[in-house]
Amino acid sequence: MIASSIPLKKEPEAGKHPRSKMHGSTNDYKLSQFLKRIRKRARRWILVEAISLIGLSIAAWFWSTVLLDWLIEPPPVVRLLATGILCLWVSTIVLNRLIRRLRAPLRDEQLALLVERTHPELQDSLSTAVELRLGETQSTLSTIDASLLDRTTSIAAASIKRITMGRLFRRTHLLRKAGLSGFSVGTMAAVLVLLPTVRETWVQRMLLLSDTPWPRQVTLSIAGFPNGVRRVARGADVEILVTAQSTGQLPKFVELQHRGKEGWTTHRMGTRGASEEKTQLFTYIIKKPKEDLAIEVRGGDGRLRDLRLEVVEPPSLATINLQITPPKYIGGEPRPLAATRLVEVPAGSTLSITAESSKPLSRATIRSIPIPSAPQNLTTGTEASDAQTMEKEFLVAQLTTKPPETLSQSISLDKQPRRLSGTLGPVLDDCILDIEFTDTTGITNQKPIRFQLLSRADLPPEIEVTPDGISSVITTSAAIPITGRIQDDHGLAEATVSLRRTTNIAADSTDTELQQTSISLATHSSTVLDLVKEVSPRIESASLPAKVDDELELIVSAKDRCGLAGGPQTSTTEPWRLRVVSPEVLLAMLEAREVILRRRFESLIADFQQKRDRVVTDFTAKEEGSETTTSQLAEATSRANGETSEIAASFRDISDELFNNRLLTAPLEERLLNQIATPLEKIVSGPIEQLRLAVYDSDQPTDANHLIQMADTCIYRMRSVLDKMIELETYNEVIESLRALIEQQQSIRGETSKQQKQRARDLLKGL
Structure with a gap:
């Protein structure tokens, strides 16, 4: 904005206000010239400042573009944007800092006020003189004292000499801007002149927007x-x-x-x-x-x-189909197999593999990698072992096609193969099947397509059997039952129970005496053979025949239907050793076992009675002792429950052993089962179980007196069975005494017969 100079108005005509016209005109001229000088200096100041800002902006933009372009080498769009920003910035400076400021009117009144603001010693004389001289009219002349106005104007004109321009304009600030701008522009010009490589590259990249690279080390x-x-x-x-x-x-x-x-x-x-x-x-x-x-x-x-x-996207496995053909002895019909990370097949099977990729393929392979049986040491021997392992690897299937660039234009990419098939077998060892796809762009599947193939060996038969109702001592007429299970993974061919003699053959024995006897079990080619107690097979000791003091071994064996190179597999149990004794010896051993069980039962009743009496004592002495009573009674009940069940089972075992040795009579069965074992089982399931439930019922606690009564019932029932045991023991003692008397009588008779014969011989010799 360019300021227009407004001259001071001329003095009024003579006659209106008589005053010295020559003196007033001189002072007015001085003031007018002074304000003109200030106005011109202000315009020069605005021009110099604008030029300095423009030069400084251009230099800053130059150095910024050189540095940033050298560092990051932005694309042409960014460089064009940087040039546009510079143009916009320079235009803004020219418009706002130069044109608008130069066109702004600098009136005399404003300049006078500016001078008085920086020079307060003028005491408003300059602004008053300028304002009144400029505003003289017919109306104001009548109210203004001409002498006072002349005096004020004279004072203002005289004060001009004391005004310092440095206080009006910040000369140091302007010189600083101009110097900085000149230095920046000078360095820019020096670089452009002295470094032609930089100049040419910068011009090519920033002004011509080319992609010429900067020279670098x-x-x-x-x-x-x-x-x-x-x-x-x-x-x-x-x-x-x-x-x-x-x-x-x-x-x-x-x-x-x-x-x-x-x-x-x-x-x-x-x-x-x-x-x-x-x-x-x-x-x-x-x-x-x-x-x-x-x-x-x-x-x-x-x-x-x-x-x-x-x-x-890399090629991946879309679908995979597995088909297994088992060996013939299993049932060699092809059947599908689920594809999982771990695939188990019977040993000797043949596996067919069909894998399909998600993308057209240029190459595909299916490899079989053997699994090492044990880790190798990291030595040179390991390298040799790895080489041997690699030799064992082989291709199950391979697919190779021409790259798409060499195919005819009429063949589309979709006609590239995606499927690969192969057959592996017979599978005898564990291995890893590795599938690798390579698409038409050369990308290979990143996730390994692998699954482990386990060869499930044909296991030998599993035999879990035991002689039931028999101990290590038998009689010559024993029938040994076999219970348990015999199973095989693919079917049993045969199962045999054998009984053999291990003692030496007596001198008077004949060659016709058997040393081993066996019975075959019906397997029906099934995978599981259950031998239950009711229909369990029995082998007779008399089939050898067995004699007293013989040592026998019982063996169970089974054979499967394996058709592999190793042939059928046979499993045999560890032998059970048996000793043959007379019936009298076995009966004596079983009677001794009864005595031990009876004493154990007596000890159980005594302990149960003692706990019951302690509970009664504690309850009588302390009314609030319900928790102690319950815990003591619970302990006694649990022991009675367990041990009574075991004693009842032991008496049944004695009965079974007598039965299997052909020694069980009706009285013995009545005594062992109906008078001892069955009553004990009823006690366990009856009063003892009721007492146990009452003691452990925390929701509805039972009165202590009622618990004591239930314990008394259990003890009474147990004592009644104990009395039967004692009676039977007395009966056994009587039988044993009679057996001893009979043996003694037979011994006396034999001795008497020998003496009579000896006397007869002596009499015959005397004749």
């Missing part, structure tokens, strides 16, 4: 980016290798930048190996990229731009 090269593009599989780690070469000092680090949807990300690359001949290899691994990335590399002053990492 460090040269970077990246591997695996033909034409600036590299394709990788989605989900796979990508290793970036950058080689830095320098004419001077190698960079200490190299930065890798990649941009995705979330913006730029910067990583520092690590070195690999030592530097050689001004060359250093840098590496960085991008972890499983999921999107296409724009890549830039920076090291020292070297730059790599316009690199692109394209992420593509």
Whole structure:
């Protein structure tokens, strides 16, 4: 904005206000010239300041563009934007700081006020003189004293000499701006003149917007980016290798930048190996990229731009079909098999594999990798072992096609094969099946397509049997029952129970005496043979025949229907050793066992009675002792429950052993089962069980007196059975006494007969 000068108005005509016209005109002229000088200096100040700002802005923009363009080498769009910003900024300075300020009117009144603001000693004389001189009219002349106005004007004119321009204008501030601007523009001009390479590159890039690279000391090269593009599989780690070469000092680090949807990300690359001949290899691994990335590399002053990492879907397993053909002895009909990570097939089976890829393929393989039986030591022997293992690997199936570039144009990409089939067998050892797909772009499946194939060997039969109702002592007429289970994974061919003699053959024995006897079990080619007690097979000791003092062995064997190279497999149990005794000896042993059980039962009743009496004593002495009473009674009840059940089972075992040795009579069965075992079982399931439930019922606690009464009932029932045991023991003692008397009588008779015969011989000799 250019200010227009407004001259001081002329003095009024004579006769209206008589005053010295010559004196007033001189002072007015001085004031007018003084204000003109201030107005011109203000305009020069505005012009110099605007030019300084423009020069400083251009220099700052130049240095910024040189530095930033050298560092990051932005694309042409960014450089064009930077140039536009400079033009906009300079235009803003010219418009706001120059044109508008120059066009702004600088009136005399404003200038007078500005002078008086910086020079208060004028005491408003200058502004008063200027304002009254400029505002003289017919109406104001009548009210203004001419002498006072002349005096004020004279004072203002006289004070002009004392006004300092440095106080009106900040000369130091303007000189500082001008000097800084001149220095900046001078350095810019010096660079453009003295460094022609920088000048030409800067002009080409910033003004002509070309992609001419800046000359640099460090040269970077990246591997695996033909034409600036590299394709990788989605989900796979990508290793970036950058080689830095320098004419001077190698960079200490190299930065890798990649941009995705979330913006730029910067990583520092690590070195690999030592530097050689001004060359250093840098590496960085991008972890499983999921999107296409724009890549830039920076090291020292070297730059790599316009690199692109394209992420593509790798081929994957779409479907896989497995079909197994078992060996003939199992039932060799082909049948489908579920594809899992762990596939188990019977040994000797044949496996057919059909794998289909999710993408068209250029190459595919199915390999069988054997599983090492044991880890190898890390020695040279390990390398030899690995080589042998690799030799055992073989291709189950392979697919190879021509690359798409060499195919006829009429053949579409969809006609590329996707399926691969192969057959493996017979499977005798464990192995790993590895499937590898390579698509038409050269991308290989990243996730390993592997499953472990286990050869399930044909196991020998499992025999879990035991002689039931028999001990290690038997009689010559014993029938030994066998109970348990015999099973095989693919079916039993036969099962045998054998009884053999282990003692030496007596001198008077004949060759016709058998040393082993066996019975065969009906297997019906089933996989499981259950031998239950009711219909269990029995082998007779008389079939040898067995004699007293013989040592026998009982053996159970089974054979399967395995049709592999090893043939059928046979399993045999450990022999059960049996000793043959007379019936009298066995009865005596069983009677001794009864005595032990009776004493154990007596001890149980005594302990139960003692706990019951202690409970009664505690309850009588302490009314609030219900918790102690319950715990003591619970302990006694639990022991009575368990031991009574065991004693009842022991008496049944005695009965079974007598039965299997053909010694069980009706009286013995009545005594052992109906008078002892069965009553004991009823006591356990009856009063003892009721007492146990009452003691452990925490929801409805029973009165202590009632618990004591229930305990008395249990003790009474147990004592009644004990009395039967004692009676039977007395009966056994009587029988034993009679047996001893009979043996003694037979011995006396034999001795008497011998003496009579001896006397008869003596009488015959005397004759």
